[in-house]
Amino acid sequence: MEGQSNPSPRRSTRRSFLLTGLAVGATAAGSGVLASAIPAFAKTTGGLTSGDAAILKFLSALEILETDLWQQYNELGGIQDAEVPGGDGSDAYIKKLQVLDQDMPQYIHDNTEDEFTHFTFINAYLVSKGSSAINLDKFRNLPSSKATGAQKIGRLTNLMELSVDTSWFTRYRSRTKNPDLGDSFAQAIPGLKAGKFPAIPRNDADLAPDDHIQAIANTAGFHFATIEQGGSSLYPSLAQRVSSPEVLRILLSIGPTETMHFQTWQDKAGNAKPLTDPTNGLVFPDLNKSGSEDTQTNLIMPEPTFFLKRTFPVVSIIRPTETTGAAMGAVKGLTADGLFRGQSKEFFNVLHGLAEAADAARIGD
């Protein structure tokens, strides 16, 4: 209630920054008007605005789904310990992941642990504000890998029939295009998007021949970055529509960790061994062969590109960050990648409902 009758300077600063029209009118009329105008605008008490709650609930759901997929990677390709328990590892899979970087098991472990903390924190914060935590346990019905090393439990996500979108690779290397300006981007690994491929061994038969299990590890290497670039865009996209400075702080503090993950993974993806999977024809091309900067593997810093308007000078940025429809865009992207193949209609209804509510959130509402 204190926040309603006596808004902090920081809060009004953010409002005047983001709500130019309202703030300009209120400021012109004097600070007394500003103080009384904000409570009428922001339907918040000690808790969260409905918009902030919707954004946090959606993020919690996505973090739970991220955790589920990373857990599967960690059981077979990471380090199983007290921080990230479950599974026994798969030596043959780990050896091929290590072609991308010797430290892959440690990175997989750490990314998995981070995702656990993301949803656990957001859920705890929701509860602390009188809202409710997100729980997707009833949708843990998808099968586990049958390969030695994986737990045999129900899963939320499917890593065994992926159609991985690798357009982020060319998007972050383009100096002229931005998805927020309507541009589209070529796939770095066109074959991955064109079929359904495992990113973890489905069973022990998948551990040979050599180029088959290497192709599975390569697929994982690209999928890691596909997932984490999504988070890198999602947090800044949604941050533009949160109301509370503290919720903004949460989004601005978690979001860049997704980008730290992405940056690591896009470096490793460039080390994927060029090959053709002898079992299904999936091709991982030599990305440096064409000489084009759009696929040059060591261009891992975001190339500067156009932002907001093509008349501004180019700038190195996260892209996309358009806020309209960002939540549903993320769900559609993950769905198109095949991550939820086999999930129930009810699962999609719940996920779409959370995304729609997040996309309906407005500052102060």
Ligand SMILES: [Fe+2]
């Ligand atoms: Fe996360």
Ligand SMILES: [Fe+2]
């Ligand atoms: Fe993540």
